[in-house]
Amino acid sequence: MIETKNRLRFAPSPTGYLHVGGARTALFNWLYVKRFGGQFLLRIEDTDKARSTDESTKAIFEGMEWLGLSWDEEVVYQGANLERHRADALKLLETGAAYRDFTTTEDLERWREEAKERKESFKFKREWTQFSPEEEAARVERGDPFAIRFKVPVGGETAWEDLVHERIAFPNKDIDDFVILRSDGTPTYNLAVVSDDIAMGITIVMRGDDHISNTPKQILLYEALGKTVPKFAHLPMIHGIDGKKLSKRHGATAVGDYQHEGLLPDALLNFLALLGWSPGEDREVMTRAEMIELFATKGLQKKAAIFDPKKLEWMNGQHLSLMTVEQLEPTVTSALVSEGVTTKSELDARPEWYHRLIDVLKIRSRLIDDIVRQAKVYFQDDIEYASDAVDKHWKDKEGSLNILKAAENKLANVDAASWDEATLEAALRGLAEELGIGAGKIFQPLRVALTGLNVSPGIFDVLILLGKDRSLRRIQLSEKYLNS
RNA sequence: GGCGCUAUCGUCUAGGGGACUAGGACGGGGCCCUCUCAAGGCCCAAACACGGGUUCGAAUCCCGUUAGCGCUACCA
Numbered sequence: 372m373i374e375t376k377n378r379l380r381f382a383p384s385p386t387g388y389l390h391v392g393g394a395r396t397a398l399f400n401w402l403y404v405k406r407f408g409g410q411f412l413l414r415i416e417d418t419d420k421a422r423s424t425d426e427s428t429k430a431i432f433e434g435m436e437w438l439g440l441s442w443d444e445e446v447v448y449q450g451a452n453l454e455r456h457r458a459d460a461l462k463l464l465e466t467g468a469a470y471r472d473f474t475t476t477e478d479l480e481r482w483r484e485e486a487k488e489r490k491e492s493f494k495f496k497r498e499w500t501q502f503s504p505e506e507e508a509a510r511v512e513r514g515d516p517f518a519i520r521f522k523v524p525v526g527g528e529t530a531w532e533d534l535v536h537e538r539i540a541f542p543n544k545d546i547d548d549f550v551i552l553r554s555d556g557t558p559t560y561n562l563a564v565v566s567d568d569i570a571m572g573i574t575i576v577m578r579g580d581d582h583i584s585n586t587p588k589q590i591l592l593y594e595a596l597g598k599t600v601p602k603f604a605h606l607p608m609i610h611g612i613d614g615k616k617l618s619k620r621h622g623a624t625a626v627g628d629y630q631h632e633g634l635l636p637d638a639l640l641n642f643l644a645l646l647g648w649s650p651g652e653d654r655e656v657m658t659r660a661e662m663i664e665l666f667a668t669k670g671l672q673k674k675a676a677i678f679d680p681k682k683l684e685w686m687n688g689q690h691l692s693l694m695t696v697e698q699l700e701p702t703v704t705s706a707l708v709s710e711g712v713t714t715k716s717e718l719d720a721r722p723e724w725y726h727r728l729i730d731v732l733k734i735r736s737r738l739i740d741d742i743v744r745q746a747k748v749y750f751q752d753d754i755e756y757a758s759d760a761v762d763k764h765w766k767d768k769e770g771s772l773n774i775l776k777a778a779e780n781k782l783a784n785v786d787a788a789s790w791d792e793a794t795l796e797a798a799l800r801g802l803a804e805e806l807g808i809g810a811g812k813i814f815q816p817l818r819v820a821l822t823g824l825n826v827s828p829g830i831f832d833v834l835i836l837l838g839k840d841r842s843l844r845r846i847q848l849s850e851k852y853l854n855s
Numbered sequence: 856g857g858c859g860c861u862a863u864c865g866u867c868u869a870g871g872g873g874a875c876u877a878g879g880a881c882g883g884g885g886c887c888c889u890c891u892c893a894a895g896g897c898c899c900a901a902a903c904a905c906g907g908g909u910u911c912g913a914a915u916c917c918c919g920u921u922a923g924c925g926c927u928a929c930c931a
Contacts (some may be wrong), residue, residue, distance in 0.1 A: 479928090828891090
């Protein structure tokens with residue numbers, strides 16, 4: 372049978388920032404509909420008013436947009452559907468699938484406490500709150516507060532064929548009669564989720580496997596409501612380097628953090644996809660189009676994965692070198708401008724030069740920030756000499772000075788119009804031959820003179836990027852420094 | 856405690872009874888290239904949690920043990 376109408380959703384609660392774990396759940400949902408067709412929806416589960424904030428709702432939108440995980444219909448806010456949730460609970464009460472529970476919270480807490488002392492597992496007993504119809508009517512009449520509990524079948528089991536775990540079954544005797552509507556009339560999580568998923572026409576519920584034990588309760592709810600049970604896919608968790616649940620102390624866990632660190636969204640997505648999914652055939656670096664093409668639930672992992680920031684960085688480097696200069700330009704430009712390195716108009720004035728700069732730096736970078744850091748030298752007039760560079764390549768002041776002077780002479784004679792790699796290389800290698808020394812003996816002190824650093828792109832690239840005037844000025848500056 | 860999920864190099868993973876001397880990638884080590892740094896190329900170290908079955912044959916199937924994780928609320 373071909374599934375023509377898939378409807379999947381990502382349903383975060385707005386109680387923090389968009390977490391990388393959440394982002395990965397969203398990604399798999401999104402990949403599924405992109406690969407097999409259908410709609411990808413977003414639902415904000417904001418029913419916990421004490422913890423939900425508009426700020427984190429905004430952060431979720433921003434994170435999703437930055438990652439390019441677009442949703443197909445208007446955002447659904449769970450809090451707007453309270454009336455329907457309540458109606459569903461009442462319907463269940465009417466059909467006898469649920470019952471009123473007049474137990475007070477205090478009693479419940481005390482009983483739970485006592486069970487704990489006796490080292491027994493606590494289970495709610497239906498008999499505790501069973502009254503004759505007259506008594507119950509009287510209590511309702513009187514206005515006694517009650518919660519509505521779902522009547523879990525006594526025998527048998529509730530099972531489903533999970534898209535990642537295959538069959539999972541829970542004996543019904545282990546499932547408590549759970550509350551679906553609190554005594555204040557608000558719905559609980561399981562009811563709200565099922566009610567909303569039905570209303571949204573969700574066909575596949577793909578979420579973290581911390582929800583596995585909620586699933587039998589939800590299935591029971593679908594059945595009691597007379598609705599088709601959707602398919603479930605439970606994704607493994609993401610852990611920190613110590614095997615514990617990923618949290619702040621493992622470093623950045625918010626998608627926004629990575630955005631600001633200069634990571635490429637496609638690289639983050641690629642890395643996250645590999646945490647819990649494998650396309651097989653040793654494929655690792657993928658564009659998002661390739662991920663869509665290759666996605667299948669078959670490759671989904673059952674085991675929790677540990678988040679390795681090192682591999683993320685590597686992945687970003689891979690995507691950096693995969694991208695063309697044109698694709699990279701907008702991102703690099705905004706990073707450069709916001710760092711105050713240069714201005715947009717200055718870059719627009721010499722696009723060719725700018726493209727060459729990006730081209731030369733991107734291969735030496737893992738993050739956009741690496742590009743920015745390395746780019747600074749090519750924009751500013753003043754120069755600082757790094758002490759390790761000076762110690763290493765200008766140790767012999769006298770000798771360095773002579774070499775730099777000779778190089779200056781050679782370069783001054785190169786016409787500005789033929790300031791290109793071939794000419795420059797011929798000039799400097801020629802000098803090395805004249806002096807009877809290795810070319811490196813010239814390049815290294817020269818590199819320090821031009822960049823102040825002992826690492827940089829190839830020396831001819833540096834000369835070209837700096838241009839004739841600035842290059843010569845820097846050499847003269849270095850001579851002054853060495854003379855002092 | 857009860858219930859559930861999981862278990863291949865340090866990490867992400869391939870593998871689905873014989874193709875396994877267990878493959879790839881990150882990270883680590885070494886070499887090559889080379890004006891430095893990257894990138895790239897080549898090489899090395901590194902794993903089937905343990906115990907029982909089933910089978911001619913088990914990383915692979917079954918059972919148990921152990922460990923990790925999750926849930927165990929009138930939170931989501």
